Amino acid sequence: MLEHVLNLGAYLFCIGIFGLITSRNMVRALMCLELVFNAVNINLITFSNSFDTQQSKGEIFAIFIIAIAAAEAAIGLAIVLAIYRNKNSTRIDQFNLLKW
Amino acid sequence: MNIIELSGPLHEIIFFILEVGIILGSLGVVLLTNIVYSAFFLGLVFFCISILYFALNADFVAAAQILIYVGAVNVLIVFAVMLINKPQSKKLFSSWTIGDTITFLVCLSIFFLLVTIILNTSWSSITLITESKKFLNFDFTQNVQRIGYLLLTQFLLPFELLSIVLLVALIGAIVIARRENLMKITEKVQIKKSPKSF
Numbered sequence: 001m002l003e004h005v006l007n008l009g010a011y012l013f014c015i016g017i018f019g020l021i022t023s024r025n026m027v028r029a030l031m032c033l034e035l036v037f038n039a040v041n042i043n044l045i046t047f048s049n050s051f052d053t054q055q056s057k058g059e060i061f062a063i064f065i066i067a068i069a070a071a072e073a074a075i076g077l078a079i080v081l082a083i084y085r086n087k088n089s090t091r092i093d094q095f096n097l098l099k100w
Numbered sequence: 101m102n103i104i105e106l107s108g109p110l111h112e113i114i115f116f117i118l119e120v121g122i123i124l125g126s127l128g129v130v131l132l133t134n135i136v137y138s139a140f141f142l143g144l145v146f147f148c149i150s151i152l153y154f155a156l157n158a159d160f161v162a163a164a165q166i167l168i169y170v171g172a173v174n175v176l177i178v179f180a181v182m183l184i185n186k187p188q189s190k191k192l193f194s195s196w197t198i199g200d201t202i203t204f205l206v207c208l209s210i211f212f213l214l215v216t217i218i219l220n221t222s223w224s225s226i227t228l229i230t231e232s233k234k235f236l237n238f239d240f241t242q243n244v245q246r247i248g249y250l251l252l253t254q255f256l257l258p259f260e261l262l263s264i265v266l267l268v269a270l271i272g273a274i275v276i277a278r279r280e281n282l283m284k285i286t287e288k289v290q291i292k293k294s295p296k297s298f
Contacts, residue, residue, distance in 0.1 A: 004115075007214075011126075014208070014214070019130035021203045027177065028138060048158070056158075063247070066168050090184055
């Protein structure tokens with residue numbers, strides 16, 4: 001039971017990393033980053049349920065991660081909008097303005 | 101598992117359905133070409149994870165997951181997709197390059213490494229150690245009461261800092277994403293005013 005849910009979290013993490021690296025659209029990269037955050041949350045809450053029923057510190061950490069991920073999604077999407085307004089393209093691999 | 105005391109087979113069926121939902125949903129987020137479909141599959145993944153939290157006896161986090169992730173983050177992503185969307189190709193799955201294959205092999209190896217670590221750890225010995233300690237004086241049976249008590253006594257500083265972080269993120273997102281016409285309108289007003297002064 002515990003190992004089953006931990007395996008599910010590991011699978012979500014690896015799929016999130018794969019999508020983050022191979023996506024050419026900026027919004028899809030942010031979506032895969034949210035998948036990674038959710039995988040970490042699953043892990044934390046599973047451990048809190050199995051080992052920390054008295055204090056449930058894992059759930060509190062998961063609440064903090066949910067809030068920080070929401071703030072980061074908002075700022076990330078604002079940056080994506082600003083970039084799209086300037087360059088009129090959403091392909092990540094063609095932005096090289098900051099290259100040396 | 102305090103909240104849901106279902107019978108054995110029903111519990112297994114619910115977990116199987118949730119697993120299939122999460123696995124197929126995450127594959128749809130990563131592999132589909134049409135990004136609107138990806139955004140809706142992401143909503144499905146968030147919803148399935150929330151029901152998983154209910155089954156793991158974390159009802160406050162499950163409600164927060166639905167409210168924040170499905171209700172705010174997913175809606176924000178759908179808005180961004182609608183503002184940015186350029187329809188590109190008509191295929192369902194995009195073709196893979198060499199870099200995609202290398203990344204797939206690396207991620208597969210990371211996944212197998214994690215699964216090996218999980219299956220080779222003796223979880224039963226850790227459970228015996230942690231169950232013998234009792235720290236909290238109040239024995240809250242409700243999950244929400246426990247979280248509320250801990251957030252306002254032991255985790256007060258991160259809680260207050262989190263509110264400041266959310267405020268800064270809100271202001272920052274508005275400043276970055278607003279239109280720049282405001283500057284040009286004030287410049288035109290100044291140009292009109294200056295010939296009148298001659």
